Amino acid sequence: MGRIVVEDIEEYSQVELAKKYPSTAGSQQQASAAEVDRLMAAIERDGYVIIENVISTELVAEIKEDLIPRFEYDSGRNNFEGFKTQRLYAFFEKSLVCNPLVDHPLILGCLDRIFEPNYLLSQLQAINILPGEAQQPLHPDDAFYRVQRPRPPLGAATIWAIDDFTEENGATVVIPRSHLWDDRMPSEADLEHLTPVVMPAGSVVLFLGTLWHGGGANRSHAARLCVSAQYCAPWCRTQENYSLSLSRQTVKQCSEHIQRMLGYSIHAPFMGFVDGKHPRRLLED
């Protein structure tokens, strides 16, 4: 009689069964391990880390020039999107200019430590906070995964400053160390610790999905543009449904790291298969 239980539950849940398509997780250009150690120490302590001047001023200018004409609306649909905030979704179908941010080796180096292999891109959006915008309601990004806190993060986010982020123009605000909280809401005393993420254009803040934060109020006379990529654990549902919003033609133009994060990968042993096979087969000509 054949075996009627799996031999080893750990092995069953951790070993990918794919043969033709070995996992590409962690195969990006490697960031310095010492630098990733330093960033992770800050993230574990505070829930976030600011990394200054990561991308060139040329790329910053290229992104800004590409994105600004693409915004269709001057207002979001609620106070969370922001009544004076412009947002761009389904990003890759519109522009690939931000791809070097999405799979930046320093960011993936940290995400490789935060999540299991083959974590996913949950969403990518551009956010342009216009003058007069109020502060966004504070929230932890992964609150919609209703698993009791305190717990490890199920999501993580980057916010790339395309304009300088200042206290006046709507720099993201965070409550340091709130990633360690249980399911409680911020108190008045916590709000006194609200910290603006002030950073020059070309910098990025990386934070855990459990950290309380929000877009800042824009009290300046100019808009504040950022690009925000959110990632999630490989078994979580992504916010944007990339299988539906992106054509295969578009996905083929992305790096294999972005393809993996768009769902052309599996979570061991076989989550994410297509017709019983590895989803990367769909990108074959």
Ligand SMILES: O=C(O)CCC(=O)C(=O)O
């Ligand atoms: O624009 C920002 O600074 C943060 C936006 C944000 O947290 C969100 O929209 O979820």
